[in-house]
Structures are given as structure tokens and as C-alpha cells.
Amino acid sequence: MWRDIWWVAVHTLKNTFRKRSSLLVYVGLPIIGVIGSIMLYGSAGQQVLRVGIANEDGSAVIAADTAAYVSSLQHVKTTLLSREELKKKLASADLDSGLILEKGYSDSMAAGKPEGIAIQSVKGQTVTAYIKGMLNAYLDNTAAISRAAGGDRAAFDKLYADYRGGGFKLETQQVADTSLTKAMSVQSIGFLILFMMTAAVNLSEIILKSREDRTYYRILSSPISARSYVLANVLVNIAVMVVQVAVALVALRYVFGVDPGLPIVQLGGMLILFALVSVSLSLVIVAFSKNSAVSGAMSNFIITPSCLLAGCFFPISIMPDTIRKIGDFMPQRWVLQSIDELQTGDTSRISINLAVLAAFALVFFLVAAYKFGRNNDTKTFV
Amino acid sequence: MNVLEIQGLTKKFGNFVAVDNMTLNVKEGEIFGFLGSNGAGKSTTINMISSLLQPSAGEIRILGKDSRKHSRHAKTNLGIVPQDLAIYDDMTAYENVAFFAGLYGLRGKLLKERTEEALEFVGLGDRAKSRPSTFSGGMKRRLNIACAIAHKPSLIIMDEPTVGIDPQSRNYILESVKKLNESGCTVIYTSHYMEEVEEICSRVAIVDHGKIIADGTKEQLKAIITDVKDLSIELKPGSAYSLQSIGKIPGVRAVNEKEGRLSIQSDAAVDNLNRILKSLMDGGAEVKALQEEEPNLETVFLTLTGRSLRDQ
Ligand SMILES: Nc1ncnc2c1ncn2[C@@H]1O[C@H](COP(=O)(O)OP(=O)(O)O)[C@@H](O)[C@H]1O
Ligand SMILES: [Mg+2]
Numbered sequence: 001m002w003r004d005i006w007w008v009a010v011h012t013l014k015n016t017f018r019k020r021s022s023l024l025v026y027v028g029l030p031i032i033g034v035i036g037s038i039m040l041y042g043s044a045g046q047q048v049l050r051v052g053i054a055n056e057d058g059s060a061v062i063a064a065d066t067a068a069y070v071s072s073l074q075h076v077k078t079t080l081l082s083r084e085e086l087k088k089k090l091a092s093a094d095l096d097s098g099l100i101l102e103k104g105y106s107d108s109m110a111a112g113k114p115e116g117i118a119i120q121s122v123k124g125q126t127v128t129a130y131i132k133g134m135l136n137a138y139l140d141n142t143a144a145i146s147r148a149a150g151g152d153r154a155a156f157d158k159l160y161a162d163y164r165g166g167g168f169k170l171e172t173q174q175v176a177d178t179s180l181t182k183a184m185s186v187q188s189i190g191f192l193i194l195f196m197m198t199a200a201v202n203l204s205e206i207i208l209k210s211r212e213d214r215t216y217y218r219i220l221s222s223p224i225s226a227r228s229y230v231l232a233n234v235l236v237n238i239a240v241m242v243v244q245v246a247v248a249l250v251a252l253r254y255v256f257g258v259d260p261g262l263p264i265v266q267l268g269g270m271l272i273l274f275a276l277v278s279v280s281l282s283l284v285i286v287a288f289s290k291n292s293a294v295s296g297a298m299s300n301f302i303i304t305p306s307c308l309l310a311g312c313f314f315p316i317s318i319m320p321d322t323i324r325k326i327g328d329f330m331p332q333r334w335v336l337q338s339i340d341e342l343q344t345g346d347t348s349r350i351s352i353n354l355a356v357l358a359a360f361a362l363v364f365f366l367v368a369a370y371k372f373g374r375n376n377d378t379k380t381f382v
Numbered sequence: 383m384n385v386l387e388i389q390g391l392t393k394k395f396g397n398f399v400a401v402d403n404m405t406l407n408v409k410e411g412e413i414f415g416f417l418g419s420n421g422a423g424k425s426t427t428i429n430m431i432s433s434l435l436q437p438s439a440g441e442i443r444i445l446g447k448d449s450r451k452h453s454r455h456a457k458t459n460l461g462i463v464p465q466d467l468a469i470y471d472d473m474t475a476y477e478n479v480a481f482f483a484g485l486y487g488l489r490g491k492l493l494k495e496r497t498e499e500a501l502e503f504v505g506l507g508d509r510a511k512s513r514p515s516t517f518s519g520g521m522k523r524r525l526n527i528a529c530a531i532a533h534k535p536s537l538i539i540m541d542e543p544t545v546g547i548d549p550q551s552r553n554y555i556l557e558s559v560k561k562l563n564e565s566g567c568t569v570i571y572t573s574h575y576m577e578e579v580e581e582i583c584s585r586v587a588i589v590d591h592g593k594i595i596a597d598g599t600k601e602q603l604k605a606i607i608t609d610v611k612d613l614s615i616e617l618k619p620g621s622a623y624s625l626q627s628i629g630k631i632p633g634v635r636a637v638n639e640k641e642g643r644l645s646i647q648s649d650a651a652v653d654n655l656n657r658i659l660k661s662l663m664d665g666g667a668e669v670k671a672l673q674e675e676e677p678n679l680e681t682v683f684l685t686l687t688g689r690s691l692r693d694q
Contacts (some may be wrong), residue, residue: 003487004485004487007481007484007485008485009505011481011484015472015473018472018473019472021436027612032460130419213468213470213471214466214467215468215469215470216430217434217464217468218462218464218468218482218529219482219485220434220461221432221433221434221435222455222482222485222486223454223457223458223485223487225483245396361573
């Protein structure tokens with residue numbers, strides 16, 4: 001039996017990927033989803049932030065260094081200007097963010113009590129958060145030096161000179177603001193979920209299409225049983241899902257260098273569990289559809305709206321409470337929820353979430369199996 | 383030995399009886415003709431033989447084994463050429479045949495040999511690398527056949543393999559069926575073309591409304607109608623006459639008109655030729671020619687059902 005299933009599965013795979021467009025749909029889209037979310041979040045990776053610096057602390061070493069440090073950050077372009085100009089350019093959106101170093105800032109740093117540094121921005125949280133996160137690393141280090149010098153200015157200057165000699169680069173990598181990359185990762189997974197669900201239906205639809213072009217009946221008149229045929233299709237479906245997950249995660253983590261904020265293996269495992277949900281749901285859709293036109297319509301009706309409700313496209317926090325409650329009935333919600341929890345290091349409910357996902361898959365599989373069984377009794381021949 | 387035995391086979395779709403208590407045997411080495419007009423129940427019968435449909439009642443045995451209890455055995459020994467083409471348009475002819483042959487367990491070198499052999503057999507050896515989307519209707523039909531024979535089944539069932547194709551392809555297919563049969567294969571050949579069945583089949587079953595209304599060798603079937611004479615009357619164009627009044631003449635069983643030619647079945651025992659001609663001339667028709675036809679399967683069908691095979 002497995003020999004037959006293998007034969008049909010390989011045939012289905014070959015036939016599907018014979019078309020170049022399939023490669024784009026099944027492998028390209030998940031990557032595009034990742035790129036899309038990185039762009040959506042005005043990433044540290046892609047977009048250049050324009051930061052204006054108003055240095056009112058003149059020639060003081062630390063103030064100049066701070067400005068230089070910010071300029072040395074990746075994907076940041078700085079301009080030096082006056083406070084008034086900075087405000088004007090921020091207002092006209094010629095700058096994304098502004099850094100103001102007030103008079104006495106350098107001295108306060110040396111004294112270990114940082115004062116007179118302010119960040120302003122129009123783009124809101126994410127931009128400020130990135131600059132702030134990076135700047136904090138520098139401020140923390142300088143504060144540590146100040147503490148080590150114990151108020152002795154000469155000692156401070158010497159330590160600080162050593163620190164500068166080591167370069168800023170090392171530190172910049174240690175402390176990066178992670179809220180941005182976390183949000184980006186969740187968004188990528190949101191898109192990935194949509195693409196996985198769509199792909200699963202497309203692949204299960206092969207069963208309906210083979211019924212329409214009569215090859216299904218020809219195959220069933222060979223020693224292959226209907227069950228083996230469907231099983232082969234399911235195996236292909238799962239294999240494609242696994243590839244999609246792998247491609248998306250590799251693109252996210254290793255090509256674009258976005259840290260999702262949880263171990264990649266955990267994330268992958270959870271998404272593969274969700275792959276089973278996608279496949280089983282697609283089987284339900286196909287089992288209840290007379291032909292591929294019906295299943296196409298049905299999947300449009302189910303997939304995108306449920307992804308929306310589950311928070312695949314926008315964070316669920318911006319939605320009204322009732323919608324949020326409905327979202328809990330969508331399997332996608334439980335994946336996103338689990339990712340949220342794992343990102344914050346909260347593992348208390350993770351096993352419940354996984355169990356809920358497994359239950360979704362199981363119920364869908366059973367419904368599909370039941371319906372397929374009944375369809376076979378009333379097989380229609382024209 | 384019987385390759386196929388069917389006993390009391392019945393299929394109901396709701397209240398409609400598509401196949402009605404059918405019983406027949408097909409012997410090894412035969413080309414068995416299954417003749418009937420559209421909707422007679424031929425495909426439904428074949429779908430039950432190939433385990434695609436569950437019979438409502440009755441038994442099917444293939445090579446002596448019940449086809450439902452030993453469905454793998456049954457399916458392995460069958461080669462099905464479905465009425466509707468079942469080939470992949472975006473796979474090459476070779477890939478099509480190889481895929482279907484692989485479903486029967488063929489792999490590797492044997493698969494390659496058998497695939498090439500089957501393509502060669504249906505005359506598509508030089509088109510192995512082309513896709514069916516570039517084929518004519520006849521070539522697609524031939525590929526459909528190649529997909530059913532590569533695994534060398536004991537029984538090949540062809541469901542109207544010549545529908546809607548050019549005469550050349552049709553002759554090619556008929557010749558192939560004969561060659562297959564000579565190479566030891568038993569064939570069931572389904573058609574509503576009387577000439578085809580008459581040309582290649584050794585035994586024929588005539589199906590109508592789900593029932594076998596006659597079966598036997600061609601000679602046996604024609605013997606049924608020794609008590610019937612078959613007149614063919616050619617009329618001058620524009621001749622007026624009444625089919626109805628001819629039908630009322632004693633002894634006349636059926637009257638049909640096609641392209642100015644009347645064909646009349648009548649009891650051989652009743653002498654009514656004069657009355658038929660009189661009826662025609664009274665109506666003002668002019669008879670150009672009159673002929674008593676040799677009985678053929680068409681006549682047999684007409685006699686048994688009162689209808690022409692082609693009329694529907
Ligand atoms: N699935 C079905 N449901 C209802 N009626 C059917 C079904 N399949 C076939 N029939 C009917 O059964 C009869 C026999 O059909 P079929 O076996 O295809 O005839 P044939 O092959 O001799 O032309 C036809 O009247 C057809 O309409
Ligand atoms: Mg038919």
C-alpha cells in the first residue's frame with residue numbers, strides 16, 4: 001500500500017511543481033510575506049532612519065561621541081543642526097527622529113548622572129524605541145565607567161579613552177531593542193499562516209480537479225483505493241507546508257537577520273502543528289465541495305476573514321473586545337498567542353495552546369474523513 | 383475458462399434502474415461486444431466491473447474470484463479504457479502511460495519497456511515526448527488505450543473507444559483491438575456502432591434499458607430474425623407517403639425513414655409486398671429501387687426493440 005501511496009504522492013508533487021507559478025505560490029509567497037512585514041515595520045534592516053542631532057554641549061568630548069555613536073549605527077543617517085531647525089524638520093517630516101544634547105550633558109555623564117538628553121520623533125514608538133535602545137547601550141556603558149572612576153574626573157577621562165579605543169561596535173550588537181523585531185516576526189508569521197492555509201486548500205483541491213478531469217476514476221479503477229489516493233495527497237500537502245515553514249523561518253532569521261524572540265525550533269514546531277490544522281481544514285473544505293469552483297469560493301469565504309479575526313494582519317489588541325472573543329475560535333489565534341507568550345518568556349500556558357491546536361486538527365480530520373466516507377456511497381457518474 | 387462472470391447484476395440510482403438483473407459470461411480469448419444505444423447501461427455495468435460503483439445487487443467474478451472480496455486481484459487483472467478520456471494534458475504521452483502503469487506496481491526497467499511497448503502499440507512511439515494537448519482526438523483516444531494496456535491485464539474493457547474520432551484513427555483502434563486479442567488478451571468492447579461490433583467481436587450482447595435482450599455469436603443473433611424480412615425501398619426525391627399507413631399493413635413490424643430511403647421490417651411469413659407498394663403509390667410516391675437486405679446487427683436491434691440504434 002505504501003508503495004502505491006508513494007507513487008501517487010511523487011506524481012502529485014511533480015505535477016504540481018511542473019508549473020513555474022507553483023514554485024512562486026508555494027515557496028515565493030512565504031518569503032514575500034517576510035519581506036513585506038520587514039518593510040511594514042520600517043525595519044532596522046531595510047529603511048534608513050533620518051536622525052537630526054542638535055548638539056548644544058559644544059565641543060565636549062562625550063557629547064561629540066554620542067553624536068558620532070548615533071551616526072555609526074546601522075541604517076541611521078544623521079545631520080547636525082540647531083534645536084529650532086530640528087523641530088521644524090521633524091514637523092515637516094524631513095526627519096524621522098531628533099536627538100537633543102543640552103548644555104552640560106557631557107559633564108552629567110561623567111558624573112554618572114545622565115541629564116539633558118532627549119529623543120523626539122514623529123513616527124512614534126517603533127522609531128524612538130530603536131534609537132533609544134541603541135543609545136541606552138552607550139549611556140549604560142558610560143555610566144558604568146563613571147561609577148568605576150568614583151567621581152574622579154581624570155580617572156574617568158582615562159577609562160573613557162580606553163573604552164573609545166575599543167570601539168562602539170561591539171556594544172551596539174549586544175543591546176538592541178527587540179520589540180521591533182518581535183513585532184516583525186509576528187507579522188511575518190501572520191502572513192505565513194495566510195499563505196499556508198491558502199496553499200493547503202490549493203493542494204487538496206487537486207482531488208476535486210482530478211475528479212473533474214476524470215483521472216480520479218481512472219486511478220481508482222487501478223489497485224489504488226480512494227483512501228490511499230487521499231492519503232497521498234495529504235502527505236504532499238504536509239510536505240509542502242513543512243517546506244513553507246522552513247523557507248519562511250530561514251528567510252526571517254538567517255537571510256534578513258530578524259530575531260523572532262523565541263527559539264526558532266519552538267517556532268517551527270508550532271507552525272508544523274499548525275500545518276496539520278491547515279491541511280485538515282482544507283480537507284473539510286474539499287469534502288464539502290461539489291467541485292473546485294465551490295471549494296475556491298468557500299476557502300475565500302473562510303480563510304481571509306478568519307485570519308483577520310485571529311489577528312494575522314493587525315495586532316489583536318487594536319480590535320474591539322467582542323471581535324477579540326470571536327478570534328479565540330480561530331486556530332490561527334492560538335499560534336499567534338503562543339508566539340506572544342514565548343516571546344515574553346511565559347511558558348505557563350503553552351501546553352494548553354498546543355493542545356487546542358492539536359484538537360482543531362483532530363476535529364477537522366475527523367469531519368473530513370466522515371464526509372469523504374459518505375461521499376463515496378453516492379459517487380456520482382455522469 | 384470464464385474471465386468474467388456476472389450474475390444478477392443490478393444498479394439502481396434512486397428509483398431508476400440503470401442495470402437490471404444482468405447475467406453474462408465472457409470467456410478467455412474472446413472479443414466480447416457490448417452493444418446498446420446511449421443510456422442503455424453499458425458504462426454503469428463497466429463501472430461496477432471496475433469497482434468504481436457498488437452494485438445494488440448481484441455478483442461479479444473476475445478470473446473466478448469475487449471482485450468485491452478480492453478487489454485488488456480484480457483490479458490488477460483489468461485494464462480499463464474509460465469512455466471519457468482520463469489523461470493528463472500537461473504530462474507527456476510517455477509520462478501518462480508510465481504513471482498509470484506504475485499504479486499497477488510496475489517500476490524501473492520493466493516499467494520503461496512496457497511503457498514504450500504500449501506507446502508503440504497504439505502508434506504513438508514517435509510522439510512519446512509530446513503532450514496530449516498537441517494531439518488530435520484520435521491520438522488522445524489511442525493514448526487513453528495505451529494507459530490501460532501497459533501492465534498487460536488479462537481482461538481489457540473498452541468503453542466506446544471510438545466515439546467522435548476520424549475514420550483513420552477508428553480503423554487503427556479496431557486493428558489494435560484485434561492484435562491485442564491475438565496476443566492472448568480477452569477484450570470487452572462497448573459501442574453503439576453496430577458496424578464496429580460486427581467487424582471485430584466474436585460474441586455480442588445487446589443491451590437495452592439495462593437488460594441484455596439477446597446474446598450470442600453474430601450468426602446466432604442473426605438467426606433470431608429468420609422470421610423477419612428487411613426491405614429497403616428507395617424513393618424519388620419529394621415523394622409523399624404515410625409512414626403511419628404503412629405501419630398498419632399486416633405483418634409490418636417497424637418502419638423507418640432515412641434520407642429518402644425507407645427500411646421496413648416485416649414478418650417473413652406474411653406476403654405483404656404488394657400492399658406496401660400500393661400504399662406508397664396511392665400516396666403518389668415513386669419507387670426507384672427495392673431491395674431485400676441481408677440481416678445485420680442493426681436489423682436485430684431494430685427487430686428486438688422497434689428502434690434504430692442510432693436514433694438516440
Ligand atoms: N450517477 C447516476 N445517477 C443517476 N442516473 C445515472 C447515473 N449514472 C448513470 N445514470 C443513468 O443510467 C443510465 C445508463 O447510463 P450509462 O450506463 O452511462 O449508459 P451507456 O453507457 O450505455 O450510454 C442513463 O439513463 C443514465 O442517465
Ligand atoms: Mg457509456
